[in-house]
Amino acid sequence: MSVQSNVEVHSEWGIVSARQAGRNLAKELGFGGVDQARFTTAISELARNIYLYAEQGEIIIETVENSRITGVQRGLKITARDRGPGIKSIREVMEDGYTTSGGLGAGLPGVKRLMDEFDIDSVTGEGTEITAIKWLR
Amino acid sequence: MADSYSFMQEQYTKILKTYLEEKNEIGLYQAQQFSKKVLENQISPEEVVSLHIEALEHFFPDLPQGARDSFDFLIEIMMGYGMAYREHQILRDKQKELESEINVAASMQQTFLPDEIPEMDTLDVGVISVPASKMSGDYYHFVKDDNDCIGVAIADIIGKGVPAALCMSMIKYAMDSLPEQRLQPGALLENLNRVVEQNVASNMFITMMYGSYDSRVHHFYYSGAGHEPGFYYNKAEDSFEELYAKGLVLGLNRDTQFREYHKKVEPGDFIVLLSDGVTECRTDDGFIEREEITRLIRQYSDLSAQEIVDNVFYQLEKLQGFRLRDDFSLIILRRKV
Ligand SMILES: Nc1ncnc2c1ncn2[C@@H]1O[C@H](COP(=O)(O)OP(=O)(O)O)[C@@H](O)[C@H]1O
Ligand SMILES: [Mg+2]
Numbered sequence: 485m486s487v488q489s490n491v492e493v494h495s496e497w498g499i500v501s502a503r504q505a506g507r508n509l510a511k512e513l514g515f516g517g518v519d520q521a522r523f524t525t526a527i528s529e530l531a532r533n534i535y536l537y538a539e540q541g542e543i544i545i546e547t548v549e550n551s552r553i554t555g556v557q558r559g560l561k562i563t564a565r566d567r568g569p570g571i572k573s574i575r576e577v578m579e580d581g582y583t584t585s586g587g588l589g590a591g592l593p594g595v596k597r598l599m600d601e602f603d604i605d606s607v608t609g610e611g612t613e614i615t616a617i618k619w620l621r
Numbered sequence: 622m623a624d625s626y627s628f629m630q631e632q633y634t635k636i637l638k639t640y641l642e643e644k645n646e647i648g649l650y651q652a653q654q655f656s657k658k659v660l661e662n663q664i665s666p667e668e669v670v671s672l673h674i675e676a677l678e679h680f681f682p683d684l685p686q687g688a689r690d691s692f693d694f695l696i697e698i699m700m701g702y703g704m705a706y707r708e709h710q711i712l713r714d715k716q717k718e719l720e721s722e723i724n725v726a727a728s729m730q731q732t733f734l735p736d737e738i739p740e741m742d743t744l745d746v747g748v749i750s751v752p753a754s755k756m757s758g759d760y761y762h763f764v765k766d767d768n769d770c771i772g773v774a775i776a777d778i779i780g781k782g783v784p785a786a787l788c789m790s791m792i793k794y795a796m797d798s799l800p801e802q803r804l805q806p807g808a809l810l811e812n813l814n815r816v817v818e819q820n821v822a823s824n825m826f827i828t829m830m831y832g833s834y835d836s837r838v839h840h841f842y843y844s845g846a847g848h849e850p851g852f853y854y855n856k857a858e859d860s861f862e863e864l865y866a867k868g869l870v871l872g873l874n875r876d877t878q879f880r881e882y883h884k885k886v887e888p889g890d891f892i893v894l895l896s897d898g899v900t901e902c903r904t905d906d907g908f909i910e911r912e913e914i915t916r917l918i919r920q921y922s923d924l925s926a927q928e929i930v931d932n933v934f935y936q937l938e939k940l941q942g943f944r945l946r947d948d949f950s951l952i953i954l955r956r957k958v
Binding site: 588 | 667668670671692693700703704705706707708712715
Protein backbone atom coordinates (compact mmCIF):
# COMPACT_ATOMS: atom_id res chain seq x y z
CA MET A 485 0.00 0.00 0.00
CA SER A 486 1.35 3.36 -0.88
CA VAL A 487 1.52 6.20 1.59
CA GLN A 488 0.95 9.69 0.32
CA SER A 489 1.23 13.17 1.64
CA ASN A 490 -0.09 16.32 -0.04
CA VAL A 491 1.04 19.78 0.90
CA GLU A 492 -0.25 23.08 -0.48
CA VAL A 493 2.53 25.56 -1.12
CA HIS A 494 1.72 29.26 -1.18
CA SER A 495 4.01 30.61 1.50
CA GLU A 496 7.30 29.75 3.15
CA TRP A 497 5.26 27.83 5.72
CA GLY A 498 4.19 25.54 2.94
CA ILE A 499 7.82 24.93 2.03
CA VAL A 500 8.56 23.95 5.61
CA SER A 501 5.50 21.66 5.79
CA ALA A 502 6.54 19.95 2.55
CA ARG A 503 10.03 19.40 3.93
CA GLN A 504 8.59 18.04 7.15
CA ALA A 505 6.28 15.64 5.34
CA GLY A 506 9.16 14.47 3.16
CA ARG A 507 11.50 13.96 6.05
CA ASN A 508 8.94 11.97 8.03
CA LEU A 509 8.32 9.62 5.13
CA ALA A 510 12.04 9.28 4.39
CA LYS A 511 12.73 8.37 8.00
CA GLU A 512 9.89 5.90 8.09
CA LEU A 513 11.06 4.20 4.95
CA GLY A 514 14.57 3.85 6.39
CA PHE A 515 16.61 6.45 4.51
CA GLY A 516 19.90 7.35 6.25
CA GLY A 517 20.67 10.81 7.56
CA VAL A 518 22.43 12.04 4.42
CA ASP A 519 19.76 10.73 2.07
CA GLN A 520 17.05 12.26 4.23
CA ALA A 521 18.80 15.59 3.92
CA ARG A 522 19.16 15.20 0.17
CA PHE A 523 15.55 14.26 -0.29
CA THR A 524 14.41 17.17 1.85
CA THR A 525 16.67 19.59 0.01
CA ALA A 526 15.14 18.51 -3.29
CA ILE A 527 11.65 19.14 -1.90
CA SER A 528 12.80 22.48 -0.59
CA GLU A 529 14.13 23.63 -3.96
CA LEU A 530 11.00 22.52 -5.84
CA ALA A 531 8.64 24.03 -3.29
CA ARG A 532 10.59 27.25 -3.30
CA ASN A 533 10.33 27.49 -7.05
CA ILE A 534 6.55 27.08 -6.78
CA TYR A 535 6.40 29.78 -4.14
CA LEU A 536 8.69 32.16 -6.06
CA TYR A 537 7.58 31.69 -9.65
CA ALA A 538 4.07 30.22 -9.59
CA GLU A 539 2.88 31.69 -6.27
CA GLN A 540 1.00 28.51 -5.44
CA GLY A 541 0.91 24.84 -6.15
CA GLU A 542 1.27 21.52 -4.41
CA ILE A 543 3.90 19.04 -3.41
CA ILE A 544 2.88 15.39 -3.27
CA ILE A 545 5.16 12.85 -1.65
CA GLU A 546 4.42 9.17 -1.98
CA THR A 547 6.07 5.81 -1.63
CA VAL A 548 6.75 3.89 -4.82
CA GLU A 549 7.86 0.36 -5.56
CA ASN A 550 9.74 -1.25 -8.36
CA SER A 551 10.07 -5.01 -8.68
CA ARG A 552 13.56 -6.09 -9.62
CA ILE A 553 15.11 -9.52 -9.86
CA THR A 554 16.85 -8.70 -6.61
CA GLY A 555 13.53 -8.06 -4.91
CA VAL A 556 11.21 -5.15 -4.46
CA GLN A 557 12.90 -1.79 -4.47
CA ARG A 558 11.23 0.94 -2.49
CA GLY A 559 11.55 4.63 -2.90
CA LEU A 560 9.97 8.03 -2.50
CA LYS A 561 8.53 10.15 -5.24
CA ILE A 562 8.05 13.90 -5.20
CA THR A 563 5.53 15.53 -7.51
CA ALA A 564 5.69 19.33 -7.64
CA ARG A 565 2.74 20.73 -9.56
CA ASP A 566 1.55 24.25 -10.22
CA ARG A 567 -0.57 26.26 -12.62
CA GLY A 568 1.92 29.08 -12.82
CA PRO A 569 3.55 30.72 -15.84
CA GLY A 570 5.49 27.61 -16.85
CA ILE A 571 9.12 27.46 -17.91
CA LYS A 572 9.89 28.80 -21.37
CA SER A 573 13.13 27.06 -22.13
CA ILE A 574 13.46 23.89 -20.11
CA ARG A 575 16.72 23.04 -21.80
CA GLU A 576 18.30 26.29 -20.65
CA VAL A 577 17.00 25.91 -17.13
CA MET A 578 18.43 22.38 -16.90
CA GLU A 579 21.85 23.65 -17.88
CA ASP A 580 24.35 23.93 -15.06
CA GLY A 581 25.08 27.46 -14.01
CA TYR A 582 21.78 28.87 -15.30
CA THR A 583 20.03 29.63 -12.00
CA THR A 584 19.33 33.20 -11.06
CA SER A 585 20.65 32.35 -7.62
CA GLY A 586 24.18 32.46 -8.91
CA GLY A 587 24.89 28.96 -10.14
CA LEU A 588 26.31 27.29 -7.06
CA GLY A 589 24.97 23.91 -7.98
CA ALA A 590 21.48 24.45 -6.60
CA GLY A 591 18.30 24.87 -8.62
CA LEU A 592 16.77 22.28 -10.91
CA PRO A 593 19.98 20.63 -12.17
CA GLY A 594 21.00 20.30 -8.50
CA VAL A 595 17.66 18.65 -7.68
CA LYS A 596 18.16 16.23 -10.54
CA ARG A 597 21.53 15.20 -9.11
CA LEU A 598 20.14 14.78 -5.60
CA MET A 599 17.53 12.33 -6.87
CA ASP A 600 17.73 9.08 -8.87
CA GLU A 601 15.05 9.90 -11.39
CA PHE A 602 13.85 13.25 -12.61
CA ASP A 603 11.20 14.33 -15.05
CA ILE A 604 9.94 17.76 -15.97
CA ASP A 605 6.92 18.91 -17.96
CA SER A 606 6.05 22.51 -18.43
CA VAL A 607 3.79 24.46 -20.74
CA THR A 608 4.07 28.23 -20.89
CA GLY A 609 0.96 29.82 -19.49
CA GLU A 610 -0.35 26.54 -18.11
CA GLY A 611 2.02 25.35 -15.45
CA THR A 612 4.77 23.04 -14.45
CA GLU A 613 4.94 19.48 -13.17
CA ILE A 614 8.15 18.00 -11.93
CA THR A 615 8.48 14.46 -10.62
CA ALA A 616 11.54 12.97 -9.01
CA ILE A 617 12.25 9.66 -7.30
CA LYS A 618 14.84 8.60 -4.81
CA TRP A 619 15.32 4.87 -4.30
CA LEU A 620 16.21 3.30 -1.02
CA ARG A 621 19.65 1.73 -1.24
CA MET B 622 29.48 4.62 -4.57
CA ALA B 623 27.99 2.66 -1.65
CA ASP B 624 31.03 0.40 -1.55
CA SER B 625 33.55 3.19 -1.49
CA TYR B 626 31.47 4.84 1.24
CA SER B 627 31.63 1.85 3.55
CA PHE B 628 35.32 1.44 2.82
CA MET B 629 35.87 5.09 3.67
CA GLN B 630 33.80 4.62 6.80
CA GLU B 631 36.13 1.92 8.02
CA GLN B 632 39.23 3.96 7.28
CA TYR B 633 37.85 7.10 8.82
CA THR B 634 36.90 5.33 12.02
CA LYS B 635 40.36 3.86 12.24
CA ILE B 636 42.34 7.06 11.76
CA LEU B 637 40.00 9.06 13.98
CA LYS B 638 40.44 6.46 16.72
CA THR B 639 44.22 6.67 16.48
CA TYR B 640 44.08 10.41 16.62
CA LEU B 641 41.78 10.52 19.63
CA GLU B 642 44.07 8.14 21.47
CA GLU B 643 47.36 9.76 20.61
CA LYS B 644 46.40 13.33 19.72
CA ASN B 645 49.55 14.02 17.73
CA GLU B 646 50.55 15.55 14.41
CA ILE B 647 50.84 12.15 12.74
CA GLY B 648 47.14 11.70 13.24
CA LEU B 649 46.40 15.07 11.71
CA TYR B 650 48.69 14.33 8.81
CA GLN B 651 46.70 11.16 8.20
CA ALA B 652 43.55 13.23 8.24
CA GLN B 653 44.99 15.52 5.59
CA GLN B 654 45.91 12.55 3.41
CA PHE B 655 42.48 11.12 3.99
CA SER B 656 40.87 14.33 2.78
CA LYS B 657 42.50 13.78 -0.61
CA LYS B 658 41.17 10.25 -0.69
CA VAL B 659 37.72 11.54 0.11
CA LEU B 660 37.85 13.74 -2.95
CA GLU B 661 39.23 10.98 -5.14
CA ASN B 662 36.34 8.77 -4.14
CA GLN B 663 33.87 11.55 -4.80
CA ILE B 664 32.55 11.57 -1.27
CA SER B 665 30.60 14.77 -0.87
CA PRO B 666 30.78 17.16 2.11
CA GLU B 667 27.52 16.04 3.69
CA GLU B 668 28.77 12.46 3.57
CA VAL B 669 31.92 13.47 5.40
CA VAL B 670 29.80 14.83 8.22
CA SER B 671 27.95 11.56 8.25
CA LEU B 672 31.25 9.62 8.38
CA HIS B 673 32.16 11.65 11.39
CA ILE B 674 28.95 11.20 13.34
CA GLU B 675 28.88 7.47 12.67
CA ALA B 676 32.42 7.12 13.95
CA LEU B 677 31.63 9.24 17.00
CA GLU B 678 28.62 7.11 17.87
CA HIS B 679 30.88 4.13 17.66
CA PHE B 680 33.43 5.53 20.14
CA PHE B 681 30.99 7.28 22.44
CA PRO B 682 27.79 5.27 22.74
CA ASP B 683 26.62 7.71 25.38
CA LEU B 684 26.96 10.77 23.21
CA PRO B 685 24.44 13.32 24.48
CA GLN B 686 21.34 13.49 22.27
CA GLY B 687 21.87 17.22 21.69
CA ALA B 688 25.36 16.66 20.31
CA ARG B 689 24.07 13.91 18.07
CA ASP B 690 21.19 16.05 16.77
CA SER B 691 23.52 18.92 16.04
CA PHE B 692 25.05 16.80 13.29
CA ASP B 693 21.72 16.63 11.45
CA PHE B 694 21.87 20.37 11.52
CA LEU B 695 25.41 20.37 10.18
CA ILE B 696 24.48 17.93 7.40
CA GLU B 697 21.78 20.35 6.33
CA ILE B 698 24.27 23.21 6.31
CA MET B 699 26.67 21.15 4.20
CA MET B 700 24.01 20.43 1.55
CA GLY B 701 24.83 23.66 -0.27
CA TYR B 702 28.48 22.68 -0.44
CA GLY B 703 27.45 19.24 -1.61
CA MET B 704 25.45 20.65 -4.49
CA ALA B 705 28.19 23.07 -5.46
CA TYR B 706 30.66 20.18 -5.31
CA ARG B 707 28.61 18.00 -7.65
CA GLU B 708 28.15 20.86 -10.08
CA HIS B 709 31.87 21.50 -10.00
CA GLN B 710 32.55 17.91 -11.04
CA ILE B 711 30.22 18.23 -13.98
CA LEU B 712 31.59 21.58 -15.05
CA ARG B 713 35.09 20.18 -14.90
CA ASP B 714 34.16 17.38 -17.27
CA LYS B 715 32.45 19.90 -19.52
CA GLN B 716 35.54 22.04 -19.57
CA LYS B 717 37.69 19.10 -20.62
CA GLU B 718 35.26 18.39 -23.42
CA LEU B 719 35.32 22.00 -24.57
CA GLU B 720 39.07 22.09 -24.44
CA SER B 721 39.43 19.04 -26.62
CA GLU B 722 36.93 20.50 -29.08
CA ILE B 723 38.95 23.68 -29.22
CA ASN B 724 42.12 21.69 -29.76
CA VAL B 725 40.57 20.02 -32.77
CA ALA B 726 39.35 23.37 -34.09
CA ALA B 727 42.77 24.92 -33.54
CA SER B 728 44.53 22.24 -35.53
CA MET B 729 41.93 22.61 -38.27
CA GLN B 730 42.65 26.30 -38.27
CA GLN B 731 46.34 25.65 -38.79
CA THR B 732 45.47 24.07 -42.11
CA PHE B 733 44.08 27.44 -43.28
CA LEU B 734 47.52 28.94 -43.10
CA PRO B 735 50.08 28.28 -45.83
CA ASP B 736 52.05 25.19 -44.91
CA GLU B 737 55.20 26.52 -46.47
CA ILE B 738 56.54 29.92 -47.27
CA PRO B 739 57.58 30.60 -50.85
CA GLU B 740 61.21 29.92 -51.72
CA MET B 741 62.62 32.32 -54.27
CA ASP B 742 66.00 33.29 -55.62
CA THR B 743 65.15 36.95 -55.35
CA LEU B 744 63.43 37.18 -51.99
CA ASP B 745 64.23 36.04 -48.48
CA VAL B 746 60.96 35.51 -46.61
CA GLY B 747 60.39 35.07 -42.88
CA VAL B 748 57.05 34.49 -41.16
CA ILE B 749 55.90 33.95 -37.63
CA SER B 750 52.30 33.84 -36.44
CA VAL B 751 51.45 32.86 -32.88
CA PRO B 752 47.96 32.96 -31.36
CA ALA B 753 47.49 34.46 -27.89
CA SER B 754 45.26 31.54 -26.97
CA LYS B 755 44.49 28.43 -28.96
CA MET B 756 42.64 29.97 -31.86
CA SER B 757 43.98 32.87 -33.81
CA GLY B 758 42.37 35.98 -35.24
CA ASP B 759 45.42 36.73 -37.37
CA TYR B 760 45.69 35.49 -40.90
CA TYR B 761 48.40 35.53 -43.51
CA HIS B 762 48.55 34.20 -46.99
CA PHE B 763 51.06 33.83 -49.81
CA VAL B 764 50.58 33.18 -53.49
CA LYS B 765 53.21 32.84 -56.12
CA ASP B 766 52.50 32.89 -59.82
CA ASP B 767 54.40 31.59 -62.85
CA ASN B 768 56.08 34.95 -63.39
CA ASP B 769 57.75 34.91 -60.01
CA CYS B 770 55.35 37.46 -58.68
CA ILE B 771 54.35 36.95 -55.12
CA GLY B 772 51.23 38.13 -53.35
CA VAL B 773 51.25 38.49 -49.59
CA ALA B 774 48.39 39.25 -47.24
CA ILE B 775 48.31 39.89 -43.55
CA ALA B 776 45.00 40.33 -41.80
CA ASP B 777 43.79 40.87 -38.29
CA ILE B 778 40.24 40.10 -37.29
CA ILE B 779 39.19 42.57 -34.63
CA GLY B 780 38.50 40.33 -31.69
CA LYS B 781 40.13 37.16 -30.52
CA GLY B 782 39.52 33.49 -29.97
CA VAL B 783 36.79 31.37 -31.51
CA PRO B 784 34.65 34.12 -33.12
CA ALA B 785 37.71 35.63 -34.75
CA ALA B 786 38.81 32.22 -35.95
CA LEU B 787 35.44 31.53 -37.55
CA CYS B 788 35.63 34.84 -39.33
CA MET B 789 39.14 34.08 -40.45
CA SER B 790 38.05 30.86 -42.14
CA MET B 791 35.67 32.93 -44.23
CA ILE B 792 38.44 35.29 -45.25
CA LYS B 793 40.54 32.36 -46.34
CA TYR B 794 37.84 31.02 -48.64
CA ALA B 795 37.07 34.47 -49.96
CA MET B 796 40.74 35.00 -50.80
CA ASP B 797 40.98 31.63 -52.48
CA SER B 798 38.09 32.49 -54.72
CA LEU B 799 39.56 35.77 -55.97
CA PRO B 800 42.70 34.69 -57.80
CA GLU B 801 42.51 36.97 -60.77
CA GLN B 802 43.23 40.24 -58.91
CA ARG B 803 46.25 38.75 -57.28
CA LEU B 804 48.59 41.41 -58.53
CA GLN B 805 46.31 44.36 -57.98
CA PRO B 806 46.15 45.00 -54.24
CA GLY B 807 43.54 47.77 -54.50
CA ALA B 808 41.12 45.73 -56.60
CA LEU B 809 41.63 42.69 -54.43
CA LEU B 810 40.73 44.58 -51.27
CA GLU B 811 37.70 46.11 -52.94
CA ASN B 812 36.38 42.67 -53.81
CA LEU B 813 37.17 41.23 -50.45
CA ASN B 814 35.51 44.16 -48.76
CA ARG B 815 32.26 43.39 -50.56
CA VAL B 816 32.39 39.74 -49.51
CA VAL B 817 33.03 40.66 -45.90
CA GLU B 818 30.35 43.33 -45.89
CA GLN B 819 27.80 40.83 -47.20
CA ASN B 820 28.75 37.77 -45.21
CA VAL B 821 30.14 38.72 -41.87
CA ALA B 822 28.18 40.00 -38.86
CA SER B 823 28.18 43.79 -38.79
CA ASN B 824 30.09 43.88 -35.53
CA MET B 825 33.08 42.04 -36.96
CA PHE B 826 35.78 43.97 -38.71
CA ILE B 827 38.88 42.91 -40.48
CA THR B 828 41.98 44.91 -41.18
CA MET B 829 44.29 43.81 -43.93
CA MET B 830 47.43 44.78 -45.75
CA TYR B 831 47.91 43.24 -49.15
CA GLY B 832 51.01 43.55 -51.26
CA SER B 833 52.38 42.11 -54.44
CA TYR B 834 56.00 41.86 -55.25
CA ASP B 835 57.13 41.61 -58.82
CA SER B 836 60.54 40.04 -58.55
CA ARG B 837 61.38 40.53 -62.21
CA VAL B 838 61.59 44.30 -61.68
CA HIS B 839 61.53 44.53 -57.87
CA HIS B 840 58.48 46.65 -57.52
CA PHE B 841 56.26 46.29 -54.50
CA TYR B 842 52.62 47.41 -54.75
CA TYR B 843 50.45 47.49 -51.69
CA SER B 844 47.13 48.62 -50.28
CA GLY B 845 45.75 48.60 -46.79
CA ALA B 846 42.38 48.35 -45.10
CA GLY B 847 42.79 50.02 -41.72
CA HIS B 848 45.71 47.77 -40.94
CA GLU B 849 48.58 48.42 -38.56
CA PRO B 850 51.30 50.13 -40.66
CA GLY B 851 54.36 48.05 -41.39
CA PHE B 852 57.93 49.23 -41.96
CA TYR B 853 60.13 49.67 -44.95
CA TYR B 854 63.85 49.30 -44.39
CA ASN B 855 66.05 51.27 -46.74
CA LYS B 856 69.43 49.61 -46.86
CA ALA B 857 71.33 52.45 -48.55
CA GLU B 858 70.24 54.94 -45.90
CA ASP B 859 70.09 52.34 -43.14
CA SER B 860 66.73 53.74 -42.08
CA PHE B 861 63.21 52.56 -41.36
CA GLU B 862 60.13 54.31 -42.60
CA GLU B 863 56.45 53.61 -42.00
CA LEU B 864 54.71 51.44 -44.54
CA TYR B 865 51.36 53.10 -44.32
CA ALA B 866 48.36 52.57 -46.56
CA LYS B 867 45.22 54.59 -46.11
CA GLY B 868 41.91 52.71 -46.31
CA LEU B 869 38.83 51.79 -44.26
CA VAL B 870 38.64 48.44 -42.48
CA LEU B 871 36.95 45.65 -44.42
CA GLY B 872 33.25 45.15 -43.88
CA LEU B 873 32.43 48.72 -42.91
CA ASN B 874 31.26 50.26 -46.13
CA ARG B 875 30.33 48.44 -49.28
CA ASP B 876 31.87 50.90 -51.73
CA THR B 877 35.20 51.57 -50.11
CA GLN B 878 38.04 52.31 -52.54
CA PHE B 879 41.60 51.38 -51.72
CA ARG B 880 44.54 53.41 -52.85
CA GLU B 881 47.50 51.56 -54.23
CA TYR B 882 51.01 52.49 -53.13
CA HIS B 883 54.30 51.61 -54.68
CA LYS B 884 57.92 51.09 -53.68
CA LYS B 885 60.98 50.36 -55.75
CA VAL B 886 62.90 47.79 -53.75
CA GLU B 887 66.70 47.88 -53.82
CA PRO B 888 69.00 45.01 -52.83
CA GLY B 889 69.01 44.52 -49.06
CA ASP B 890 65.83 46.56 -48.58
CA PHE B 891 63.06 44.84 -46.76
CA ILE B 892 59.36 45.05 -46.09
CA VAL B 893 57.97 44.35 -42.64
CA LEU B 894 54.29 43.46 -42.27
CA LEU B 895 52.77 42.94 -38.86
CA SER B 896 49.59 42.60 -36.83
CA ASP B 897 48.77 44.91 -33.96
CA GLY B 898 49.69 42.15 -31.52
CA VAL B 899 53.28 43.09 -32.31
CA THR B 900 53.00 46.82 -31.71
CA GLU B 901 50.51 46.52 -28.89
CA CYS B 902 52.87 44.45 -26.87
CA ARG B 903 52.12 45.38 -23.31
CA THR B 904 54.61 45.37 -20.51
CA ASP B 905 54.04 46.51 -16.95
CA ASP B 906 55.12 49.99 -18.04
CA GLY B 907 52.54 50.19 -20.82
CA PHE B 908 52.70 49.66 -24.55
CA ILE B 909 56.05 49.39 -26.20
CA GLU B 910 57.07 51.99 -28.74
CA ARG B 911 57.18 51.17 -32.43
CA GLU B 912 60.83 52.21 -32.30
CA GLU B 913 61.43 49.26 -30.00
CA ILE B 914 60.42 46.94 -32.83
CA THR B 915 62.65 48.58 -35.44
CA ARG B 916 65.47 48.54 -32.90
CA LEU B 917 65.04 44.79 -32.44
CA ILE B 918 64.81 44.15 -36.17
CA ARG B 919 67.97 46.13 -36.73
CA GLN B 920 69.70 44.19 -33.98
CA TYR B 921 69.10 40.93 -35.84
CA SER B 922 69.29 42.29 -39.38
CA ASP B 923 72.41 40.27 -40.24
CA LEU B 924 70.43 37.07 -39.87
CA SER B 925 68.03 35.50 -42.37
CA ALA B 926 64.47 36.87 -42.56
CA GLN B 927 63.13 33.84 -40.71
CA GLU B 928 65.73 34.21 -37.97
CA ILE B 929 64.89 37.89 -37.61
CA VAL B 930 61.18 37.29 -37.06
CA ASP B 931 61.87 34.38 -34.70
CA ASN B 932 64.23 36.46 -32.62
CA VAL B 933 62.02 39.53 -32.52
CA PHE B 934 59.15 37.34 -31.40
CA TYR B 935 61.25 35.75 -28.68
CA GLN B 936 62.39 39.11 -27.35
CA LEU B 937 58.90 40.59 -27.32
CA GLU B 938 57.44 37.46 -25.78
CA LYS B 939 60.05 37.66 -23.07
CA LEU B 940 59.32 41.32 -22.48
CA GLN B 941 55.72 40.34 -21.72
CA GLY B 942 56.63 37.56 -19.33
CA PHE B 943 55.88 34.90 -21.97
CA ARG B 944 52.20 35.72 -21.93
CA LEU B 945 50.82 37.04 -25.20
CA ARG B 946 47.86 39.38 -24.84
CA ASP B 947 47.05 39.41 -28.52
CA ASP B 948 47.71 37.26 -31.58
CA PHE B 949 51.14 38.01 -32.95
CA SER B 950 52.12 37.94 -36.63
CA LEU B 951 55.25 39.27 -38.25
CA ILE B 952 56.37 38.89 -41.86
CA ILE B 953 59.60 40.07 -43.46
CA LEU B 954 60.32 40.10 -47.22
CA ARG B 955 63.90 41.02 -48.04
CA ARG B 956 65.34 41.50 -51.47
CA LYS B 957 68.41 39.37 -51.85
CA VAL B 958 71.46 41.04 -53.38
N1 LIG C 1 7.56 26.16 -11.02
C1 LIG C 1 8.08 27.07 -11.87
N2 LIG C 1 7.26 27.87 -12.60
C2 LIG C 1 7.77 28.78 -13.45
N3 LIG C 1 9.09 29.00 -13.64
C3 LIG C 1 9.95 28.24 -12.95
C4 LIG C 1 9.51 27.24 -12.04
N4 LIG C 1 10.60 26.64 -11.51
C5 LIG C 1 11.66 27.23 -12.07
N5 LIG C 1 11.28 28.20 -12.94
C6 LIG C 1 12.16 29.03 -13.78
O1 LIG C 1 13.38 28.35 -13.96
C7 LIG C 1 14.47 29.12 -13.50
C8 LIG C 1 15.52 28.24 -12.88
O2 LIG C 1 15.07 27.67 -11.69
P1 LIG C 1 16.09 27.05 -10.69
O3 LIG C 1 16.93 26.06 -11.42
O4 LIG C 1 15.37 26.57 -9.48
O5 LIG C 1 17.06 28.25 -10.32
P2 LIG C 1 16.70 29.64 -9.56
O6 LIG C 1 15.41 29.43 -8.84
O7 LIG C 1 17.85 29.84 -8.66
O8 LIG C 1 16.61 30.65 -10.64
C9 LIG C 1 13.86 30.13 -12.54
O9 LIG C 1 14.62 31.33 -12.51
C10 LIG C 1 12.48 30.34 -13.13
O10 LIG C 1 12.54 31.32 -14.15
MG1 LIG D 1 15.07 27.70 -7.62
